[in-house]
Amino acid sequence: MIQPITLTVNGHDHPINADPKSMLLYALRDQIGLHGPKFGCGLSECGACTVIIGGAAVHACVTPLAAAVGQKITTLEGLAENGKPNPLQQAFIDEQAAQCGYCLNGMLMTAQALITRNPHATRDDIKAALQGNLCRCGTHMRILRAVERITQPQIPTGATP
Amino acid sequence: MSAGAKLRLSRRDLIGFASGMVVSFPLLARSDMINSATSVATVPPPPDAAKLYAWLAVHPDNTATLYTGKVDVGTGAQTALAQIAAEELDFPIDRLSVVMGTTSETVNQGPTYGSLTIRYAGPQIRAAAAAGRAALIERAAAHFSTHADLIEAKDGFFTVKNAPQRRISYGALVAGDRLDVTIGAKGRGFAMQVAPHAKLKNPADYRVVGQSIARKDIPAKVTGAFTYVQDVKLPGMLHGRVVRPYGVHATLLSVDENAVRQIPGFVQIVRRDNFLGVVCQTEWGAIKAAKILGSVLHPKGPQAYAAKWSNWQGLPAMQDIATVVREAPGKNATVLEHGAVDQALASAQRVLKATFESPFQMHGSIGPSCAIAEVTRERAIIWSGTQMPHQDRHDIAKLLDMNPDQLEINWFEAAGAYGRNGLDHAVADAAIMSQAVGKPVRVQWMRWDEHGWEPKGPPIVQDLEAAIDANGKVTAWKHHMWVPTLGDSTLIAAALIGHPNRVGSIGHGSPAVTYAYDFPNAQISGHDEGKVALRTAWLRSPAQFETTFAMEAFIDELAAATKSDPLQFRLDHLKDPRAIAVLRAAAAHYGWQPRPAHGKPPKNGQPAKGRGIAWVNRDDTRVATIADVIVDPASGRIQVTRVVVAQDCGLVINPDGVRNQVEGNVIQSLSRTLHEEVTFDHANVTSRDWVGYPILRFDQVPDSIEVVIVNNDPKYPSHGAGEPSTCPTAAVIANAVFDATGARLRQLPFRPARVKAALT
Numbered sequence: 057m058i059q060p061i062t063l064t065v066n067g068h069d070h071p072i073n074a075d076p077k078s079m080l081l082y083a084l085r086d087q088i089g090l091h092g093p094k095f096g097c098g099l100s101e102c103g104a105c106t107v108i109i110g111g112a113a114v115h116a117c118v119t120p121l122a123a124a125v126g127q128k129i130t131t132l133e134g135l136a137e138n139g140k141p142n143p144l145q146q147a148f149i150d151e152q153a154a155q156c157g158y159c160l161n162g163m164l165m166t167a168q169a170l171i172t173r174n175p176h177a178t179r180d181d182i183k184a185a186l187q188g189n190l191c192r193c194g195t196h197m198r199i200l201r202a203v204e205r206i207t208q209p210q211i212p213t214g215a216t217p
Numbered sequence: 218m219s220a221g222a223k224l225r226l227s228r229r230d231l232i233g234f235a236s237g238m239v240v241s242f243p244l245l246a247r248s249d250m251i252n253s254a255t256s257v258a259t260v261p262p263p264p265d266a267a268k269l270y271a272w273l274a275v276h277p278d279n280t281a282t283l284y285t286g287k288v289d290v291g292t293g294a295q296t297a298l299a300q301i302a303a304e305e306l307d308f309p310i311d312r313l314s315v316v317m318g319t320t321s322e323t324v325n326q327g328p329t330y331g332s333l334t335i336r337y338a339g340p341q342i343r344a345a346a347a348a349g350r351a352a353l354i355e356r357a358a359a360h361f362s363t364h365a366d367l368i369e370a371k372d373g374f375f376t377v378k379n380a381p382q383r384r385i386s387y388g389a390l391v392a393g394d395r396l397d398v399t400i401g402a403k404g405r406g407f408a409m410q411v412a413p414h415a416k417l418k419n420p421a422d423y424r425v426v427g428q429s430i431a432r433k434d435i436p437a438k439v440t441g442a443f444t445y446v447q448d449v450k451l452p453g454m455l456h457g458r459v460v461r462p463y464g465v466h467a468t469l470l471s472v473d474e475n476a477v478r479q480i481p482g483f484v485q486i487v488r489r490d491n492f493l494g495v496v497c498q499t500e501w502g503a504i505k506a507a508k509i510l511g512s513v514l515h516p517k518g519p520q521a522y523a524a525k526w527s528n529w530q531g532l533p534a535m536q537d538i539a540t541v542v543r544e545a546p547g548k549n550a551t552v553l554e555h556g557a558v559d560q561a562l563a564s565a566q567r568v569l570k571a572t573f574e575s576p577f578q579m580h581g582s583i584g585p586s587c588a589i590a591e592v593t594r595e596r597a598i599i600w601s602g603t604q605m606p607h608q609d610r611h612d613i614a615k616l617l618d619m620n621p622d623q624l625e626i627n628w629f630e631a632a633g634a635y636g637r638n639g640l641d642h643a644v645a646d647a648a649i650m651s652q653a654v655g656k657p658v659r660v661q662w663m664r665w666d667e668h669g670w671e672p673k674g675p676p677i678v679q680d681l682e683a684a685i686d687a688n689g690k691v692t693a694w695k696h697h698m699w700v701p702t703l704g705d706s707t708l709i710a711a712a713l714i715g716h717p718n719r720v721g722s723i724g725h726g727s728p729a730v731t732y733a734y735d736f737p738n739a740q741i742s743g744h745d746e747g748k749v750a751l752r753t754a755w756l757r758s759p760a761q762f763e764t765t766f767a768m769e770a771f772i773d774e775l776a777a778a779t780k781s782d783p784l785q786f787r788l789d790h791l792k793d794p795r796a797i798a799v800l801r802a803a804a805a806h807y808g809w810q811p812r813p814a815h816g817k818p819p820k821n822g823q824p825a826k827g828r829g830i831a832w833v834n835r836d837d838t839r840v841a842t843i844a845d846v847i848v849d850p851a852s853g854r855i856q857v858t859r860v861v862v863a864q865d866c867g868l869v870i871n872p873d874g875v876r877n878q879v880e881g882n883v884i885q886s887l888s889r890t891l892h893e894e895v896t897f898d899h900a901n902v903t904s905r906d907w908v909g910y911p912i913l914r915f916d917q918v919p920d921s922i923e924v925v926i927v928n929n930d931p932k933y934p935s936h937g938a939g940e941p942s943t944c945p946t947a948a949v950i951a952n953a954v955f956d957a958t959g960a961r962l963r964q965l966p967f968r969p970a971r972v973k974a975a976l977t
């Protein structure tokens with residue numbers, strides 16, 4: 057069952073040995089050593105494990121390696137531009153949009169995929185896109201404002217007291 | 218040296234040399250793996266609290282480190298404590314990093330719970346930093362051969378007054394020395410008094426405290442560089458998964474080991490009495506093996522998998538839980554009694570009664586509990602996100618038949634836990650598995666382990682009764698609460714191996730409620746210490762969320778019965794000036810117009826609007842909340858549109874941090890109000906994932922949550938901000954639903970079916 061597999065993650069090829077039926081999340085975390093994608097449920101119910109494959113936000117916890125081979129996989133670590141947070145990541149920092157932050161991988165990756173698809177997403181669009189992402193700390197208001205900083209830059213920051 | 222000792226050295230020695238000082242653990246984030254591993258004989262104990270080096274280190278590159286036994290559970294405590302230290306030390310906050318929790322590096326300042334960190338650890342750190350500044354000034358005076366009075370400290374540099382060229386950085390002055398200065402410390406934990414003779418800065422001169430300093434942890438959390446406990450890796454680390462009993466108290470009958478032997482990387486089944494775990498070389502292998510043994514989302518029965526359990530069916534029926542709570546053996550306790558309540562009720566013109574019920578609810582961390590343990594005969598090194606590393610050092614030592622001196626807990630932040638979830642229990646699981654296989658083992662719970670086995674907030678039942686006189690004044694108030702033990706925190710693994718053991722203390726209900734009003738006759742009492750169905754643990758604002766729901770919804774019923782404005786009715790029965798101040802501040806910001814609640818059924822089944830108000834005094838923090846809702850009678854759905862919160866937690870260290878906490882409390886408590894209820898059958902919890910236990914999603918967040926901070930002034934000491942604003946929410950929503958529809962909701966949660974039933 058265990059066999060050589062090559063994954064293309066954040067622009068680099070990673071040869072690993074793994075069971076093609078095993079889920080992408082564990083290869084990314086345990087074998088490639090990334091911290092961005094998180095285990096939250098393993099059931100495609102929370103979004104903590106989200107990565108971007110072919111422009112779409114995908115739950116790595118239910119994506120078998122066999123389905124990921126040959127695809128361009130982007131993780132949270134891959135969003136950085138020249139070693140700096142990308143504009144969406146910077147917007148999360150500027151809004152201080154985190155409490156524990158465990159959900160943020162999913163929020164950022166899902167929002168990044170949305171922005172690519174719909175650069176002027178409204179608050180309702182953002183809510184709809186993030187509907188499958190759970191945050192237990194209740195950071196929702198700040199997450200919405202952070203994404204709006206990118207998609208609705210005309211809204212003054214700090215508009216909501 | 219062991220991996221644990223290496224990590225400890227890594228942090229103490231290397232942390233100060235990283236540039237920027239934004240991330241606490243840059244070493245781990247970069248190298249991804251903690252280096253191994255020869256052996257050391259002993260595990261260092263916590264440092265001596267009376268020594269300056271226990272609290273502070275200044276490094277040659279003019280960075281510094283603050284050490285604290287407190288941890289950050291996602292609330293931003295790290296940054297707030299750093300602000301307090303930077304302020305007293307006159308040191309730039311962006312060059313000050315913080316090491317938290319690790320038992321060999323920090324002083325035991327008590328567990329991190331109860332929203333008590335800023336209140337109790339704040340003054341300890343303030344005094345230590347002030348003493349540190351004084352000691353460094355002495356050293357600078359000696360360096361410049363002058364008097365201490367002539368030394369000025371600012372932004373990490375000492376200068377001789379009127380001689381700006383005579384200037385030295387803190388780092389150059391200390392020159393890599395350990396700060397071996399006695400500052401003194403008396404007492405323990407929360408009550409410890411540190412550096413009792415330190416001269417503190419005049420709060421009028423504060424420049425860092427009171428500022429919305431950006432949180433130190435957030436940049437690494439948004440880039441993926443942050444190392445959560447779930448991300449810690451050790452060389453040679455194996456992966457373990459637990460296989461819990463089918464029924465809560467089922468007995469393990471047999472395990473067919475052959476069923477899992479073929480799994481690549483299989484190492485060992487760990488079975489001790491009713492404890493069952495499996496260890497593999499890979500995480501995927503451990504997950505697969507555990508599945509074959511019976512660790513699945515919805516198990517098909519006690520004997521459907523390779524591990525066979527007895528068919529234990531001892532839980533009460535879910536629909537009978539309120540009766541079970543009332544009938545649970547326990548202790549009656551009077552919280553407060555004055556006047557002659559029964560007489561006043563008997564002779565009253567008008568008496569109202571109501572009963573309020575709330576279900577088991579869960580912490581529901583987004584990241585399941587995780588721990589790594591490396592247990593040998595000589596020592597146990599643990600990596601954990603626990604809220605109480607110093608306490609765990611003692612408790613886990615007992616579990617392992619060791620002495621605390623043989624244990625080190627390395628603290629790493631976990632996903633938010635909001636009380637005490639499974640984090641301590643995962644430590645026990647990992648420790649038992651590591652002890653069995655003789656290698657470091659990482660255990661992460663599956664989602665169903667977390668939902669199914671994390672200790673829950675208990676169900677609570679409350680009866681209220683009040684008398685109103687002809688002038689619409691409350692003359693008597695009687696409140697009786699059935700609150701099962703809030704935290705009966707036997708370690709799960711310890712119970713399963715027949716070695717019951719406690720983590721921390723037992724939590725009781727009565728002190729949880731604060732009698733808030735000023736009635737001529739009042740009696741508040743509770744029935745505590747009952748054990749009901751499932752293991753419990755403190756859940757954010759333990760019992761206070763539920764008791765505030767009952768008190769503040771019932772007072773609203775009294776206001777409505779007397780056709781009074783609900784704000785004015787509260788003010789008429791209150792004397793506490795700080796309570797009155799938050800109610801008035803919330804009302805002013807909201808634009809409150811006095812009127813009685815409408816309380817009429819919606820016309821033609823159309824969606825109806827309403828407003829609600831409630832407040833709490835939670836351990837001296839006052840919070841008043843007002844919310845607008847729209848109730849759709851057709852669907853039974855409640856949409857909250859606007860929330861205004863006024864909070865008085867005294868002097869605020871970081872205003873944006875407080876706002877962030879209030880927003881989080883509001884959303885989470887709204888989720889508990891609208892959605893959350895643990896379900897169970899006679900064997901075990903059945904709400905084992907986010908489908909069975911839904912929480913609030915983006916479609917139901919309010920349009921705005923507006924926070925007003927009241928009495929933010931050094932003359933009021935800092936009180937907690939991490940929990941109090943959870944308390945009023947259920948009452949606010951219940952009261953707003955009444956205003957909109959005339960229906961009284963007295964049972965949590967307010968799911969659509971229940972709302973619809975109340976409307977008909």
Ligand code: FES
Pocket residue numbers: 094095096097098099100101102103104105106115116117118
């Ligand atoms: S971990 Fe993949 S959706 Fe929850």
Ligand code: FES
Pocket residue numbers: 154155156157158159160190191192193194195291583632633
């Ligand atoms: S910030 Fe903690 S789960 Fe979202």
